[in-house]
């Protein structure tokens with residue numbers, strides 16, 4: 001009942017029943033297609049600056065992040081973490097042994113309530129009050145400067161495409177017939193599946209695998225690559241894999257899906273390291289990539305180039321139509337909410353004020369919110385590895401950080417790649433509790449052109465997890481103490497005796 005109320009409150013915000021689209025103005029300075037993070041931030045800033053602005057959303061304001069992405073997943077991860085802490089309190093800290101009732105419905109209720117509460121910020125009425133003309137309906141370009149929605153034509157000076165992505169469904173024989181979950185449906189589950197098979201070991205697959213394992217599912221993750229989290233430093237991904245394995249997740253890497261049979265249970269036929277195997281499950285979660293929402297957008301009519309992965313943009317996020325820009329996941333540049341937000345801030349200047357902001361100047365970190373978290377900023381690790389001698393690495397094991405030991409979360413490490421001979425940060429990977437929060441300090445340093453020694457000059461409260469940063473700076477400083485410099489110091493102390 002209360003759950004229903006939360007859902008109704010969210011829907012009243014993100015797609016109010018009975019909403020009447022406004023009458024289109026003769027011409028808009030800015031028309032934004034898609035009401036996820038990228039579209040909402042673009043529209044709010046443009047309208048705030050006085051530009052006549054329209055926003056078109058076909059489904060839910062807030063897009064993936066609010067409704068079926070970051071928000072519900074992080075709420076469930078938090079609940080799963082609490083369950084796990086309770087279940088391990090005795091063995092880890094001598095606390096009371098807990099063997100109580102598990103209430104998945106309560107965890108889902110909490111998630112829905114928080115999601116409903118947060119949805120007010122993305123609501124259609126709030127955006128209308130900000131001065132944005134909010135249209136619900138399918139947007140379709142009808143020319144180089146017109147978009148049709150709900151029987152009206154919107155004429156624009158600039159337009160921004162922010163239509164995001166949706167789950168890619170792999171062409172596995174039998175999968176459709178057996179049925180599967182995606183991020184669009186898993187947050188509506190009423191019960192924990194007894195056995196959950198996750199196809200895809202990327203961030204979404206890993207986060208949800210850990211959450212559901214902690215809720216009591218027997219989870220198997222199937223990944224075609226040879227590690228989970230294939231975009232990250234393999235050693236860091238290995239720490240996350242070990243944590244998942246400790247939570248009881250079965251990890252099948254180098255695994256190709258052959259076919260799926262049955263409905264209840266389902267049987268997944270896979271080939272693993274060249275051998276056939278079968279995995280039985282009660283539910284399948286597909287988390288094996290994303291495809292762009294470009295169909296039916298009329299991009300050809302607008303002269304906007306696209307391919308199977310994205311709307312193609314230049315360094316200033318402009319498409320092949322000079323009036324039309326794109327932001328967020330649809331650009332396939334960095335599929336994160338904070339990236340969509342950063343794109344949006346940039347694109348308003350580029351589209352409305354002849355700005356020359358470049359997307360490649362942005363420093364965009366990312367984080368997978370498993371426990372421990374895995375965060376990264378800067379160049380991709382393959383590029384750093386390929387760079388060989390151009391970089392030098394400083395690695396601090398978390399075991400050297402008192403707070404990590406005190407909390408019992410000392411698996412993991414910080415690795416900072418510096419440009420050889422300087423303290424300029426090229427990339428950093430941190431696998432640790434709260435890694436996402438801590439990496440933000442490195443992001444800030446990189447964006448401001450500060451080096452590792454500037455971080456080391458700051459005073460960190462003791463004991464904190466963030467001290468790992470100062471330790472990295474100390475380690476780098478110590479390295480500069482070459483035998484020659486040390487010799488000079490020794491000589492100095494001899495003469496001042």
Ligand SMILES: Cc1cc2nc3c(=O)[nH]c(=O)nc-3n(C[C@H](O)[C@H](O)[C@H](O)COP(=O)(O)OP(=O)(O)OC[C@H]3O[C@@H](n4cnc5c(N)ncnc54)[C@H](O)[C@@H]3O)c2cc1C
Nearest residue numbers: 034036037038058063064069070139164328329335336337
């Ligand atoms: C399970 C999951 C967890 C995630 N967790 C995180 C996280 O912790 N941190 C993080 O940074 N990122 C996370 N992400 C990624 C994040 O959700 C996306 O990067 C973000 O939502 C991108 O915003 P966007 O505006 O580009 O697109 P979207 O949020 O996808 O919004 C696009 C909008 O466009 C609308 N639309 C599409 N086509 C049309 C059309 N023709 N006409 C009108 N409207 C249209 C859609 O309905 C949608 O509302 C997660 C994603 C998932 C799936």
